Ligand SMILES: Cc1ncc(C[n+]2csc(CCOP(=O)(O)OP(=O)(O)O)c2C)c(N)n1
């Protein structure tokens with residue numbers, strides 16, 4: 146797919162994706178709001194600038210792989226795939242409904258463009274590792290990206306993967322940490338503290354880059370080939386605001402796992418529309 | 431009568447029958463697969479020697495991946511390898527894999543439809559002195575409940591090699607179960623083996639004994655002894671538990687009208703469970719299950735344990751008599 150370099154255009158796409166997330170979740174009547182809104186900028190960057198991929202040919206052998214480990218934030222992945230042209234945007238309104246390709250948690254076999262099935266937390270990073278390992282065995286240049294969340298780092302399987310990836314120096318793998326400081330039962334540092342997460346990854350021999358995960362310029366820089374270190378896997382810690390763009394959802398863990406009501410959706414869309422105009426006017430950030 | 435078309439060894443009941451652990455068959459099967467297909471890769475979780483993954487690791491070090499003691503990581507890394515075209519085989523003790531990583535197998539391999547093969551070593555009570563923690567008695571149940579999973583329990587090291595090669599050639603998740611101890615090598619190169627096809631090793635008209643794993647041999651011993659009492663038993667090697675070969679089972683059971691299942695596993699959820707489910711829906715007949723009776727194992731010598739837990743040929747004979755009593759009371 147042709148890469149978009151203009152950050153203003155990318156920000157507008159992220160805004161559109163956020164609006165689509167709100168609409169599809171409201172129509173679905175269940176699902177997760179905060180995580181998807183927080184990760185809209187990162188997914189926009191990946192699918193519209195960073196990754197090699199072809200929406201018209203999802204199985205293209207030279208594509209980069211995106212593994213969503215924290216599967217519950219799939220509304221953002223679905224909205225991104227639709228906006229990139231993998232399937233009609235109208236289909237976003239079928240989210241979580243009987244017969245839909247947009248399952249409540251992503252199912253690979255249901256929808257072309259998905260690289261794996263996820264939802265049960267903790268197992269995506271290992272799968273990304275297996276992909277990166279296998280690609281390297283065959284000297285294929287494809288990169289593997291894996292989005293993993295902070296709450297998910299409570300899982301032992303994640304740390305097993307962290308050891309394995311460092312041992313094998315999988316520098317064709319870039320992990321991104323959805324660091325939004327919330328999970329279901331509360332703030333991450335109350336439920337199960339993860340900080341200092343940067344130091345943890347450094348100690349595990351990873352190349353660690355910490356960024357504002359809602360800042361398009363910082364995201365693009367962190368994910369660019371220039372930031373890759375030979376022999377080291379990369380962890381991009383993307384600090385971000387859960388619920389980003391919708392004031393009453395921002396930084397509130399209670400918005401982890403529920404959709405807006407019709408009324409709340411209208412307010413949310415109006416706020417996102419306000420931000421869209423700001424981006425158009427070049428006033429945002 | 432022993433079925434000649436099965437090409438079992440000539441001196442089937444001889445004193446000096448050769449023995450080997452079925453895990454050897456896994457190792458040999460891996461090497462054969464590795465020679466034939468460069469996409470075959472082998473993963474192990476710090477049990478490379480005892481699972482016989484070592485046979486492959488020594489020959490193809492570039493295609494062997496040491497995972498360390500991390501079974502959840504092993505199966506999920508395997509899922510990722512399969513995603514890019516590899517054919518991964520993973521091995522640990524069955525209590526740990528699939529025991530510890532069942533959900534990862536369910537989601538990232540079965541539901542995700544990834545071509546990963548799982549070898550559960552040291553299954554059954556015959557693991558011996560290591561005790562109950564290391565004696566997998568529930569693994570067939572765990573794997574059999576999963577959609578999309580093939581489940582195979584080979585009866586000796588020769589069949590184990592064939593089973594390993596066979597699962598490597600299908601594009602589906604599969605679980606193959608192996609034992610630690612040496613058991614009789616009673617099948618030969620020529621003995622037929624086809625995934626999903628149960629084989630009738632012995633024909634009889636009174637009762638059908640359906641067995642899997644190394645206890646198939648005990649079932650044959652039981653049938654031989656029963657003959658002396660005038661009981662003619664059919665013995666079926668039901669190596670593939672999923673998909674179950676209902677046709678072969680049905681054909682035999684229609685002739686005999688009574689069934690005994692035999693396995694080194696809990697009586698719930700394994701071969702006995704599968705056969706009971708199938709027959710009660712299609713052709714209900716008296717059925718007895720030889721297996722571990724809803725309890726955990728313990729330390730001991732393998733033969734002592736098989737005796738204590740009721741898994742020898744004399745226990746099978748006992749169950750046959752009970753099944754026949756039920757049949758005659760009808
Ligand atoms: C293995 C597993 N256990 C529990 C859950 C239920 N669950 C879904 S999301 C979640 C919180 C995870 O934290 P995080 O991804 O940081 O949440 P977010 O930032 O999106 O609010 C939990 C416990 C799950 N999906 N998988």
Ligand SMILES: [Mg+2]
Nearest residue numbers: 295296327328
């Ligand atoms: Mg979080």
